[in-house]
Amino acid sequence: MHSIAFHFLDGQSYPRCTAQVDAVFGDYYAVQFMGSGSMDFRRNASASVRWNTPTFFWTDRVTRYRYGPGPTCSWAHNWVTFAGETADQYYAPLLRALAPKGYLPVPDPEEIGGAFSALIRAVRCRP
Numbered sequence: 001m002h003s004i005a006f007h008f009l010d011g012q013s014y015p016r017c018t019a020q021v022d023a024v025f026g027d028y029y030a031v032q033f034m035g036s037g038s039m040d041f042r043r044n045a046s047a048s049v050r051w052n053t054p055t056f057f058w059t060d061r062v063t064r065y066r067y068g069p070g071p072t073c074s075w076a077h078n079w080v081t082f083a084g085e086t087a088d089q090y091y092a093p094l095l096r097a098l099a100p101k102g103y104l105p106v107p108d109p110e111e112i113g114g115a116f117s118a119l120i121r122a123v124r125c126r127p
Contacts, residue, residue: 009081011120017077020068029087030059031095032079033106035113038070043102051075054109057102058095078116080123 034055042048050070106112
């Protein structure tokens with residue numbers, strides 16, 4: 001039987017995140033959610049965008065990401081990281097198709113926030 005590995009690594013929720021990120025996350029992928037506040041976001045050499053509404057975004061293993069607080073000085077930041085062969089084969093192509101710019105505004109932040117909370121709890125409580 002052939003099994004394709006997909007490993008959740010970690011996850012966290014920061015209600016008032018103020019981090020400045022400038023990195024390539026070479027070992028893992030992440031799905032992330034800004035539930036409130038504001039942030040400036042940039043991928044590679046693309047123009048910076050500012051979010052003032054709830055937004056889902058993702059990071060892959062090859063792109064340089066630069067993001068940090070916008071005018072509100074913080075944002076509600078939720079994230080979950082994962083790695084493995086399945087992530088390599090399916091994650092990036094799927095998210096590139098769903099959100100080619102690397103992010104999507106969220107029409108129902110309560111539902112997405114709840115899903116992230118449940119996923120973070122599951123990842124943090126795994127054996």
